Amino acid sequence: MERGPEVSGAPATAYNWQDPPHNRWAFWHVDDILPTYLVARGSGPGRTLPTAAAAIDLFGVPVARADGSPGTAGEVLDDTYTDAYAVLQDGELVAEWYGPLGAPDRPHALMSVSKSVLGCVAAVLIDRGQLDPQDLVTDYVPELAGSGYAGATVRNVLDMRSGVAFLEEYANPQADIRRMDEWIDWRPGEDGPAGKPRGLYRFLATLRAEAPHGSRFLYRSAESDVLGWVCERAGGQPMAELISELVWAPMGAGHDARLLHDGLGTAVHDGGLCATARDVARFGQLLLDGGTVPDGAGGTRRVVPPRWLRDGWAVNADVRGAFAASPAEASFPGGWYRNQFWFRPGAHGDVLLGLGIYGQMLHVSRRTNTVCVKFSSWPQAQNPGYLEDTLRAFDAIGGVLAGRDPKSPGRSRRRLAGVISGLSRRGDTVAPSPPNVILPARPRRVPRSHLTWRYAPSPERHRRDPHVLPDQPAADLLRRPDGLQPARHRPLGAQLPVHRLLRLLGRPASPGVHTGEPPVYRVRVQRADQQLPAA
Numbered sequence: 001m002e003r004g005p006e007v008s009g010a011p012a013t014a015y016n017w018q019d020p021p022h023n024r025w026a027f028w029h030v031d032d033i034l035p036t037y038l039v040a041r042g043s044g045p046g047r048t049l050p051t052a053a054a055a056i057d058l059f060g061v062p063v064a065r066a067d068g069s070p071g072t073a074g075e076v077l078d079d080t081y082t083d084a085y086a087v088l089q090d091g092e093l094v095a096e097w098y099g100p101l102g103a104p105d106r107p108h109a110l111m112s113v114s115k116s117v118l119g120c121v122a123a124v125l126i127d128r129g130q131l132d133p134q135d136l137v138t139d140y141v142p143e144l145a146g147s148g149y150a151g152a153t154v155r156n157v158l159d160m161r162s163g164v165a166f167l168e169e170y171a172n173p174q175a176d177i178r179r180m181d182e183w184i185d186w187r188p189g190e191d192g193p194a195g196k197p198r199g200l201y202r203f204l205a206t207l208r209a210e211a212p213h214g215s216r217f218l219y220r221s222a223e224s225d226v227l228g229w230v231c232e233r234a235g236g237q238p239m240a241e242l243i244s245e246l247v248w249a250p251m252g253a254g255h256d257a258r259l260l261h262d263g264l265g266t267a268v269h270d271g272g273l274c275a276t277a278r279d280v281a282r283f284g285q286l287l288l289d290g291g292t293v294p295d296g297a298g299g300t301r302r303v304v305p306p307r308w309l310r311d312g313w314a315v316n317a318d319v320r321g322a323f324a325a326s327p328a329e330a331s332f333p334g335g336w337y338r339n340q341f342w343f344r345p346g347a348h349g350d351v352l353l354g355l356g357i358y359g360q361m362l363h364v365s366r367r368t369n370t371v372c373v374k375f376s377s378w379p380q381a382q383n384p385g386y387l388e389d390t391l392r393a394f395d396a397i398g399g400v401l402a403g404r405d406p407k408s409p410g411r412s413r414r415r416l417a418g419v420i421s422g423l424s425r426r427g428d429t430v431a432p433s434p435p436n437v438i439l440p441a442r443p444r445r446v447p448r449s450h451l452t453w454r455y456a457p458s459p460e461r462h463r464r465d466p467h468v469l470p471d472q473p474a475a476d477l478l479r480r481p482d483g484l485q486p487a488r489h490r491p492l493g494a495q496l497p498v499h500r501l502l503r504l505l506g507r508p509a510s511p512g513v514h515t516g517e518p519p520v521y522r523v524r525v526q527r528a529d530q531q532l533p534a535a
Helices: 022-026 073-079 111-127 154-158 176-184 200-204 221-235 239-248 277-288 306-313 317-324 384-401 474-479 498-504
Strands: 036-039 062-064 070-072 082-089 092-098 257-260 273-275 292-294 300-302 336-338 341-346 349-356 360-365 370-376 408-412 444-455 490-497 519-532
Touching: 036 239, 036 273, 062 073, 062 384, 070 073, 073 082, 073 384, 082 277, 082 384, 092 277, 111 154, 111 221, 111 239, 111 273, 111 277, 111 306, 111 349, 111 360, 154 221, 176 200, 176 221, 200 221, 221 239, 239 257, 273 277, 277 360, 277 370, 306 341, 306 349, 317 336, 341 384, 349 384, 360 384, 370 384
Parallel strands: none
Antiparallel strands: 036 257, 062 070, 082 092, 082 370, 257 273, 292 300, 336 341, 341 349, 349 360, 360 370, 444 519, 490 519
């Protein structure tokens, strides 16, 4: 372990590297004071980031700050301990800045932005058939059979939906996240509880469940560490090699990255990656482009399965409902978490986010076709005001680059991509402009549907228990290729009784429907209009 330069009379070390003011230097020099693995960029050419021809003063972009005061993007960046930032639009480098300790070729700690890279590693393994999200975690890591993760699926940890108890409060020294830090900070000669050696994987085996798996969303870094362990087993390689071969080299990274590991050699999957701002911007552009990169011959080459990203952006009722019931809803109203990505309704549509403590951020907007990266060294691990101001600044920067008038966010000089907007979930940060025409109140019609069903001709044909079917939201049932279609009878695929079908569709069972009814064989949905009073 090396020591960093003296800061206020004390050196930056492995014990204080996250504490201010040491973190401003340490986040740029993680591999100088902590054990890391190399994440190789490969031997191929890096993806070119052409510089935008037109210079735009992004510092002067107006921003309505979280405390209600007017400000500018430049003021937000100045006030939030920015170490570096980079902005892409249409794949071109629009703006870039580094503090005195940083440089374009110097990696910076990404903290939990690392989770988004890990999610893409899992995506490629799933696409290759090496990992199944419906499998149990213990199918890959039997060492967790005696922990709270017994019975949890890979999908549960991908979306942070396990029932494992884990308190992620950085200001609380007794919280599980701080206990995990102690186990990660293992050094020769130091033992954990009861004289057992410390280490990340040994810590994960100590966790216990407190709720049914899949019943809730709760952000916990331990979920990502379990996912990383699963990916290493499924892929048959250490995480540093998986990231390099599946994501970093194929996306055209310009520089090697570094990956923290504990004293036993276990990668810190939840937040150990260190990379340059431009490479994080390249990763964001990969996500913006649907998982593809230019192939150098005028076409594109797939790196991350596009379906993985579509699945993340297209929120369903179950994912949204779990998020709405979680503590995270207060910070990101209308948001959701899927595949190790945060999603948040912004001023110009939904935004994909990678977020890390102390102010690390990746901001990807399909509506404005922008990627924004910010490295920071906040004095605190979490600061809601800094976070909200940065989000608003990047929303505003994207709007200006896309030709949107910041004084009239509903109007644009440039046609924006037609994607689902988060405004319908009331999570926007800029209020929509009021209508300039007042229409008289009129009765409104909302689509309704009538459901009919046919019973299975012979229960003997389906000897598997017809009363067991995985729970899924009605929207998913209707959206599946073999799902319910308007005015057509379609096979369900899996048989289920009428009362369960009605429950899945969110409809109350009629008095004549009871649990003893035979299973449904085919169903039919017919739309009808119901007139409601004027709102």
